[in-house]
Amino acid sequence: MSKKILIVDDSISIRLFLKSFVLEKGYSFIEAKDGQEGLEKFMEYDPDITILDLTMPVMTGMEALEKMKEHNPEAKIWIMTADTQKKTHEHAISLGAESVLKKPPVKEVIHCVIDQ
Amino acid sequence: MTPSLNELELDALKEMMNIGFGRAAGELSDILGTQVALAVPQIEVMRFDEIDKYLFSTMKEETGYNVIRQFFIGNFEGRSLLLLPYSQGKLFFSCFCDSLEYDSGIDIDLLEKETLLEIGNIIIGACVGKIAELLKDRVKFSPPSFIRIKADQILPDENAGEEKFVLSFKTVFQFEHQNVSGYLFLIIDYGTAKWLKDAISDFLGQYQ
Numbered sequence: 001m002s003k004k005i006l007i008v009d010d011s012i013s014i015r016l017f018l019k020s021f022v023l024e025k026g027y028s029f030i031e032a033k034d035g036q037e038g039l040e041k042f043m044e045y046d047p048d049i050t051i052l053d054l055t056m057p058v059m060t061g062m063e064a065l066e067k068m069k070e071h072n073p074e075a076k077i078w079i080m081t082a083d084t085q086k087k088t089h090e091h092a093i094s095l096g097a098e099s100v101l102k103k104p105p106v107k108e109v110i111h112c113v114i115d116q
Numbered sequence: 117m118t119p120s121l122n123e124l125e126l127d128a129l130k131e132m133m134n135i136g137f138g139r140a141a142g143e144l145s146d147i148l149g150t151q152v153a154l155a156v157p158q159i160e161v162m163r164f165d166e167i168d169k170y171l172f173s174t175m176k177e178e179t180g181y182n183v184i185r186q187f188f189i190g191n192f193e194g195r196s197l198l199l200l201p202y203s204q205g206k207l208f209f210s211c212f213c214d215s216l217e218y219d220s221g222i223d224i225d226l227l228e229k230e231t232l233l234e235i236g237n238i239i240i241g242a243c244v245g246k247i248a249e250l251l252k253d254r255v256k257f258s259p260p261s262f263i264r265i266k267a268d269q270i271l272p273d274e275n276a277g278e279e280k281f282v283l284s285f286k287t288v289f290q291f292e293h294q295n296v297s298g299y300l301f302l303i304i305d306y307g308t309a310k311w312l313k314d315a316i317s318d319f320l321g322q323y324q
Contacts, residue, residue, distance in 0.1 A: 010156065013128040017323045055134065055156055082138025087151040103135050104250065 003027040005114050006047035008038030008064065009080070010056045014105065018051065021110045035059030042068050042075070049114050051101070054081040054088070062095065069096040078113055080105060121161060125316045130159040132250050133285050133300075136243030141289060143238050148211065148291070155288035155295075164280040164303055171299075172267070174286075175201055180266040182229075184236025190255035191311050192248045194304035198236045200296070202264075205232055207296045208289075233262045243285075243300060251315040281309050 005027050007018045015031050022029045030045050032038035035052075036059040042050060050068065054061035061079060068075055079092045080101040089100040101109060121129065134157055141152040162170060171181075182205040184198040200208060209228045237260045248255040283302040288295050304312065 011127055011131040011134070012124055013131055013320060016124070016320070020323045055154055057156055082135040083154065084138055084142035085145045085151055087145070088153075103131070103138070 003049065003114065004030060004045055004047040006030045006032065006038065006041055006045065006050040008032045008035065008041075008050065008056070008061070009053040010034055011053070014053070014080075014103070017105050018110060021105070021107050022114060024107075025111060025114060027114060035061055035064035039064050039067050043071060046072070048076065049116070050075065050077045051080050051110075051113070052077055052097075054079060054083060054092070062091065065092065065095050065097055076116070121313060121316070124320060125313065126159060126161070128316050128320055129247070129283070129312075130157060130285075132247045133157055133159065133243055135250070136246035137239075137285075137287050139246055140239045140242035143242060144235070144289070150292050153290035155290065157285050157287040160284045162282050162284060164282050167282055167284075167301065170284070171199070175267070178202065178267050180264060180269075181205075182232050183263045183265060184233055184240065184260050185263065186237065186240045186260040187258040188240075188244045188248075188255040189258075190248055191253045191308075191315070192244070192251060192255055192304075193308050194302055196240045196244055197299075197301040197303065198239055199299040199301065200232065201298075204296050204298055207294055208232060208235055208298075211291045211294070211296070229262050233260050236260055236262075239298075239300065244302065251312075251319055253315070280305055 005022045007015055007029065009015050010033055019029050019031065030041055030047060032041045034056045038052065039059065052061045052065055065077055065079065068077055073096065077097050078099060078101055079097045080103055081088065082103040092100055137154050137157060141154050145152045178201040180202050182200045182202065186196050188194060188196060209231050240260070241257060244255060280303050285300045286297065288297040
C-alpha cells in the first residue's frame with residue numbers, strides 16, 4: 001500500500017511544490033491549510049509522514065505538533081519553516097519533531113524524508 | 117493599471133517574504149540573544165497614491181511614523197520603505213537598548229534613529245535580498261536613510277507622476293516581552309512589476 005504523506009502549510013504554493021514532490025514518488029498526498037485542519041486530517045488518515053509548517057493561522061505548527069504527538073507518540077513529524085533560529089528548532093525537537101527542514105523546500109531533501 | 121498577480125502568484129510572493137522575514141528574525145535574534153517569533157505576514161498590492169489612504173484606515177490611532185528607506189537595484193528594482201509607527205519604533209528601540217547603560221551625555225534621539233536604521237537595514241536586506249535570490253536575481257542596495265513623518269503628512273514620492281505600484285507586507289515581530297508590528301512597502305514601477313510577474317511565473321513553473 002502506498003505511503004500517506006500529510007502536508008500542513010497555509011501557503012498554496014508550498015503545498016503545490018510538495019504535492020509535486022510527493023506524487024513524483026508515487027505516494028498518497030494529503031493536505032491541510034492550517035494547524036487545526038492538519039490535526040483533524042492527522043487523526044483521520046494516520047499518515048506515515050507529516051510535514052508541518054510553523055507559522056500558520058488558526059493553530060500554529062508548534063501547537064499542532066504537540067497535539068499530534070499526544071495522539072500518536074510514534075508519529076514521524078518533520079517541521080518545515082522559514083524561521084532560522086536555533087531556539088525554535090530546539091523547541092520543535094523537544095516536542096518530538098524528527099528534525100527541522102528549511103524553506104523553501106528542496107526536492108532531494110523532501111524525497112529523502114518521505115522515502116524513510 | 118495594477119499588475120494583476122493571480123492568487124497563486126500572490127501566495128508565492130507572500131511565502132518568499134515570509135522566508136525573508138524568517139531570515140531577518142534570525143539575525144535580530146542573534147543580536148538580541150533571545151527568540152523572535154513571527155506572525156503570518158499579510159500582503160496587499162496597491163497603487164502608490166493609495167498608500168496614504170491605506171495607512172490612514174489601518175493605523176488610525178498613530179500620530180506618525182519612523183520610515184527607513186532604501187533603494188534596491190537589479191532586475192528587481194525599486195524603493196523599500198519600512199514603516200514603524202512612533203509607538204512601535206520606541207518598542208523596537210527598547211528591545212535592543214534597554215540593557216545598555218547610557219552615558220549622561222548621550223543623545224537618545226540619535227541613538228534611537230541609528231538603532232532603527234540598523235534594524236531597517238537588516239529587515240529590508242533579508243526580505244528584498246531573499247525575494248531576489250529566489251527569483252534568480254541579485255540586487256544591490258543604497259545606504260539606508262531615516263525620516264520621520266507625521267500621520268497627516270503624505271509619504272515622499274520620488275519621480276512623482278510615474279506610474280508606480282506598492283507591494284505592502286505587514287508582519288508582527290514577537291519579542292520575549294512585547295510585540296512590534298510594522299509595514300514593509302516595496303515600491304516598483306510598471307517595468308519591474310512586469311518582470312516580477314514573469315519571474316514568479318517561472319518560479320512556480322519549475323514545479324508544475
